[in-house]
Amino acid sequence: MFFNDGWWYLDPTAAVRAAAVLDNLAAEGALPPMVGVFVDPGVLTVDGETVKNRNMEYDAFNSDYADFLLEEVLPLVQERFTVSADPMMRGICGGSSGGDAAMTAAWTRPHGIGRVIAFNASFAQMPGGNPYPALLATEPRRSTRVFLHAAHRDLNWNQRDDNWFAESLETAAALARAGYDFRLVVGDGGHSPNHGGVLLPDALRWLWADGDD
Numbered sequence: 001m002f003f004n005d006g007w008w009y010l011d012p013t014a015a016v017r018a019a020a021v022l023d024n025l026a027a028e029g030a031l032p033p034m035v036g037v038f039v040d041p042g043v044l045t046v047d048g049e050t051v052k053n054r055n056m057e058y059d060a061f062n063s064d065y066a067d068f069l070l071e072e073v074l075p076l077v078q079e080r081f082t083v084s085a086d087p088m089m090r091g092i093c094g095g096s097s098g099g100d101a102a103m104t105a106a107w108t109r110p111h112g113i114g115r116v117i118a119f120n121a122s123f124a125q126m127p128g129g130n131p132y133p134a135l136l137a138t139e140p141r142r143s144t145r146v147f148l149h150a151a152h153r154d155l156n157w158n159q160r161d162d163n164w165f166a167e168s169l170e171t172a173a174a175l176a177r178a179g180y181d182f183r184l185v186v187g188d189g190g191h192s193p194n195h196g197g198v199l200l201p202d203a204l205r206w207l208w209a210d211g212d213d
Contacts, residue, residue: 001204002069002113004058004094004101006038008193015197018093021204030205032089035081039073058097059126063108065101070112088143091115091207095196096122103132103146103171110142117203119149119196123167124156130167136174146182147203148172153190164191 001022003009009018018036025031041054057065069092077083084090090113094102099121106113123130150168151157157165172184183206187195 001034001036001090002073002092002102002105003036003038004041004092004098005054006040009093010038015193016095016200017197018200021200025201025204031208034208035077035083037069037073037077039069055097055125058094058101059122061104061126061128061131063104066105066109066112069105070109087111087114088145089114091117093117093119093200093203094121095119095193096191097125099123100126106144106146107132107135110144114143115145115207117147117149117200117207119193119199120151120154120164120191121148121168121171122155122164123171124162124164130171132171133174136171136178136180141178141180144180145207146175146180147185147207148175148182149185149187149196149199149203151187151189151191151195153188155191 003018008014009016012020022034022036026034041052041057044051044053074083087110092102092105092113099118100123102116102118103121106116123132148168148171150165150172152165154164154168156163172182175182185199189195
């Protein structure tokens with residue numbers, strides 16, 4: 001299971017604490033045998049200053065990030081652990097732009113990653129706009145399983161344009177119309193990781209359940 005913004009998901013003082021969640025769920029027997037892979041976005045040095053490359057990597061609608069995970073990171077994991085080649089035994093989780101990256105990794109490399117958790121995805125800020133409603137309406141349905149979270153008070157939640165909440169709802173509606181196996185959870189908060197932190201245990205339980213729960 002890949003986690004975007006890995007440093008933050010590993011932080012025991014942050015809102016999500018994914019490592020502790022994985023340990024607890026594993027102890028319950030609620031997950032299949034799993035390796036957690038926590039990956040940080042890149043950084044650049046520009047004019048002597050360190051600049052995050054996060055938005056460039058995570059918001060882009062191309063396979064570059066998925067290629068990096070599957071062709072550079074995964075082989076390092078496979079040196080230490082046995083990893084299934086079945087895409088439905090591989091998942092990815094992220095929030096905000098990390099949610100974009102999670103969806104895009106599974107979309108562009110469906111034979112490599114089959115399960116997605118996207119908290120507060122920032123589809124509205126993807127270059128060229130949110131591609132998923134149109135793609136889901138026109139492309140054949142895939143086996144991808146998606147847990148999607150949206151916040152009612154996300155950025156521009158009551159505006160006609162650049163409405164982050166609406167873009168998540170429209171993506172969810174497109175998943176429903178296309179017959180995907182997905183779950184949508186809507187919260188009242190803003191663009192915050194707090195709800196995702198509460199949801200992560202149940203999101204993982206649902207994502208890895210054998211059937212529709």
